[in-house]
Amino acid sequence: MRLSEDRISHIAHMISDGIWKDDLVDFADDNKVLQEIKLTITNYLKVGDNADETARRKIRSLKKYIPEGSKEWDILYKKYCQEELDKKSF
Numbered sequence: 001m002r003l004s005e006d007r008i009s010h011i012a013h014m015i016s017d018g019i020w021k022d023d024l025v026d027f028a029d030d031n032k033v034l035q036e037i038k039l040t041i042t043n044y045l046k047v048g049d050n051a052d053e054t055a056r057r058k059i060r061s062l063k064k065y066i067p068e069g070s071k072e073w074d075i076l077y078k079k080y081c082q083e084e085l086d087k088k089s090f
Helices: 005-021 030-061 071-088
Strands: none
Touching (some): 005 030
């Protein structure tokens, strides 16, 4: 995960405050709302991390060595990441 718990908590509070200030929703339990927002952010980030890990593993498993940072590596990385993200279909 690329974000700390503190950063995720800060983002969750910003989202919750924004929704409340725009009068889109009235919350019955603020803590529950914050928990759900944090969980959603965390799950979303995990999907990205898993796509990253899978793409790197696929590139490493190729018969031909492709150095990280090369143009070919970047193309394959983007392709494999997108394939994994498409499987999750946000």
